[in-house]
Amino acid sequence: MLTRLLTIVADVFEIFGQTKLAERCWRKIALVRPDAENLTTAGFICFKNGNSENAEQFFLKALNRCPTYYQALFNLGFLRQNENLHSDAIGFFSQAIAVNEKCDVAYYGRAQSLLQKGLLDKAIVDLKQTIEIQPFAPHAYYKLAHTYAKINNLEKSKQIIQRLLTFEPQVGNQLKKELKLET
Numbered sequence: 001m002l003t004r005l006l007t008i009v010a011d012v013f014e015i016f017g018q019t020k021l022a023e024r025c026w027r028k029i030a031l032v033r034p035d036a037e038n039l040t041t042a043g044f045i046c047f048k049n050g051n052s053e054n055a056e057q058f059f060l061k062a063l064n065r066c067p068t069y070y071q072a073l074f075n076l077g078f079l080r081q082n083e084n085l086h087s088d089a090i091g092f093f094s095q096a097i098a099v100n101e102k103c104d105v106a107y108y109g110r111a112q113s114l115l116q117k118g119l120l121d122k123a124i125v126d127l128k129q130t131i132e133i134q135p136f137a138p139h140a141y142y143k144l145a146h147t148y149a150k151i152n153n154l155e156k157s158k159q160i161i162q163r164l165l166t167f168e169p170q171v172g173n174q175l176k177k178e179l180k181l182e183t
């Protein structure tokens with residue numbers, strides 16, 4: 001009952017942008033009911049508030065409770081990515097994918113770190129997988145079009161823009177301008 005009430009209060013705080021107060025609630029929830037979901041949510045709120053050290057502790061505790069909790073794994077990936085530790089991030093995203101091959105955010109996160117490491121071909125594979133899982137994910141199309149442009153495959157960039165224009169015309173037009181392409 002207490003955790004249910006605290007969850008509602010935390011959600012209300014978050015809705016109104018009071019993430020520090022939401023963090024306090026989630027810390028209490030994680031203390032009272034320390035399951036993988038609550039620990040990961042507490043970690044996410046800490047991360048959102050710039051408290052990476054506590055976020056990491058919560059994510060690791062979640063994995064101690066449930067080593068296959070892919071949400072904690074991909075959140076650790078984003079945490080490492082935020083710290084520019086892209087090799088570590090790739091490892092966590094890969095573990096999340098091994099647990100749940102339909103985890104689009106893990107493919108996208110891994111692609112971001114692969115791009116930072118200059119591994120464009122591997123990033124392209126992950127961006128395509130993100131799109132396959134989440135076909136209306138404009139962020140993946142956006143990154144994919146830019147990546148193809150980096151390797152001078154402008155025809156592929158144009159194809160992506162054409163597809164994007166069918167459901168996210170604003171993003172498609174932005175890409176056309178950024179890449180200086182006519183489709």
